[in-house]
Amino acid sequence: MLIDTHVHLDSFPDHEIAAILDRGQEVGVGLVICAGTTVASSVRSVDLSRKFPSFFSGVGVHPMDITTPLVSKDYQTLTGLAEGEKKVIVMSEIGLDYMEGMPDRGWQFPAFREQINIARNMKLPIVFHSREAHKDCFRVLREEKGYEVGGVMHYFQGSLEEAKEVIDMGFYISIARPIFRLPHLQEVVSKIPMENIVIETDSAPQPFKKNRDNWTEPRYLRPITEKIAELKEMDVISVETALFQNTKKLLSEHWDVVEKFVTEI
Secondary structure, X not given: XXXXXXXXXXXXXXXXXXXXXXXXXXXXXXXXXXXXXXXXXXXXXXXXXXXXXXXXXXXXXXXXXXXXXXXXXXXXXXHHHHHHOOOEEEEEEEEEEOOOOOOOHHHHHHHHHHHHHHHHHHOOOEEEEEEOOHHHHHHHHHHOOHHHOOEEEOOOOOOHHHHHHHHHXXXXXXXXXXXXXXXXXXXXXXXXXXXHEEEOOOEOOOOOOOOHHHOOOHHHHHHHHHHHHHHHOOOHHHHHHHHHHHHHHHOXXXXXXXXXXXXXX
């Protein structure tokens, strides 16, 4: 079974989500975890998790979406979702983003810190975003003891040295479709231990792609898995098994919930 650790399917209408999940299941995708990017999208993700058995939720506010400083009510809502909904199994998507035009870093830092604390209190693995901010992102994770719950560096595209630092902090490296186009990432995957890798698609609407069939969906986990097998010089079944076990370990505090809703496990 393949597990998509990071999607944004909440951005699709419900009828499309059903079809997307079906196409994933046809190639062995057993469950997906949908990240929140705002308080509202976190609520939507939770609502969708009630509708689809294989759909699980993250809650969080993406650094790109901190267009005004987060306030106590925002944190209370996220905490309430994590406390009250069994299918909330990660704190996602949180982090830092230093790309030009992103929100004030003075707003990003406290939001990242407070959401790490919520994750620790709720025993939720942290799925973090870092763009042009790795040094500060890693520092904050250490300072706020994010390693107590661990988690994932989402959509990893960094160097081997950065991958090792992430692993040393107790986090997994999440591999997505960039594995097909980035030679340095292929080298990283070939060199880091298989036991430290999980996979994702970061699926979201892609209207800039004229052909709808080319939009990224969870079904693309299959070729990602096959590419990892090629780079690791392993058979695909062994890689799929390892990825499953890694994700099970990542979600160990909530695996009983996963098994309750995904009976094929």
